[in-house]
Amino acid sequence: MASDHTRSAILAAAERLYADRGFGDVTLRDIVAEANVNLAAVNYHFGSKDELIAELFVTRSLATNRERLNELKAAEEAGGGRASIEAIMHALVGPTLRGCLGPDREGSTAARFMIRASIESVPPIRRIKNREVDHLRKFVAAMRRSLPGRGDAELYWGLHFALAMSHHTIREKERLTKLSEGQCDLNDVNAIVERVVAVSVMALTGGEPAKKAPARSMAPPYGRLTRQDL
């Protein structure tokens, strides 16, 4: 492992090609041609095509997840262990949206790759996404602290809708631009984040101004989640 030049050339070329043309249209031969390496190098360094894709995706999504958790942690610490629901939703959808639509990263290879991964959903990527559940539980826990009294089901639905809006915006940004004939500005990421957060919060608080200490006390939901770690 003296020099991983070949290895990283493959990663870079693969990410670039997948981002440009999608997973369905890019073969290993395309990748090694772009990277100027030998065909067998892919299997030598990664084992298989799927493991190459998985490594690409894991690398990128680990970064996003780390960013998410950092934002969440910062928000909770700033609030003395309890973050506002706005801050939590912001930490949830901000990194993903910025990563895929951000003006700085606009058109960056990494961003375009992640958009492809969101749209095409190839088997190795699906496998990884299914392990993401643990990561989301941390957000549920934070939401529970922020909105005590809300039933867990409500929290899950709120989280689900927040992810729905952010992922769908990434997936369908082109169609939305076309449909709205450019009236929806997809370049102003911060505005999009704020918009998604605002709707998510409304979904969770029922449109009432976010208030702690719910006047109508509800019976605690039946089953708490077991210990969450990792």
Place this chain on the structure above:
Amino acid sequence: MASDHTRSAILAAAERLYADRGFGDVTLRDIVAEANVNLAAVNYHFGSKDELIAELFVTRSLATNRERLNELKAAEEAGGGRASIEAIMHALVGPTLRGCLGPDREGSTAARFMIRASIESVPPIRRIKNREVDHLRKFVAAMRRSLPGRGDAELYWGLHFALAMSHHTIREKERLTKLSEGQCDLNDVNAIVERVVAVSVMALTGGEPAKKAPARSMAPPYGRLTRQDL
């Protein structure tokens, strides 16, 4: 075209297999084996594999679109040319959600096929979806009538978020069930529809109680449940 027995056997077998195992894992040979017809029959009757898939998808989505427009039309007529925003959103997301999650159609081949189509997004299906824009413009027009004064961009965003929530719920229903450990009931379609409609309306009206333009009943054709907070 004396008897399209072969043709329809292929369609039925293909829909069943695609629904069960996804587009990536099903070959023409699998399909013709399931249908008990000859391999060449697919190309004879449909021209190509992609055209077969397209025909499957078009058939199913035409039905949904028709249902959508019927609901919209009924709501507008009931409101004297102007439907409530609730009814419009209901017409937009109701048919899709019921079609894919409905208890009657629960596990039906057609429903499972459409879920697959929503998840895997294979080229011929993507091509068709991109033509769906015209269809959505009718909803934008209705929304404009229902919420005059709202900027068009706001309407587009509201429509976009409504589709986001309904599609994401269909796509990720398994993950939501797993994440929530069954606390989110994905069998009660009507409740889901109401939930999505409620959030969509909030997104459009900014959380303020709807001005409820039409004094008429805004009950859409299909049974409407009152939103239940937990």
Place this chain on the structure above:
DNA sequence: TTGCATTTCAAACGTGTGTATGAAACTATC
């Protein structure tokens, strides 16, 4: 029946794919 169009069939075609092989070229350590 005859004649013609439609439909079915078995078999193959051609290609593109991920992967495996085994030798050659390198690199580092002594």
Place this chain on the structure above:
DNA sequence: GATAGTTTCATACACACGTTTGAAATGCAA
């Protein structure tokens, strides 16, 4: 500079796929 371990390379393998072919079977009208 010999040796062992690592990396590169050209090449081939195996095969699964959508599609094509051309003949056989079937249907249908006169």
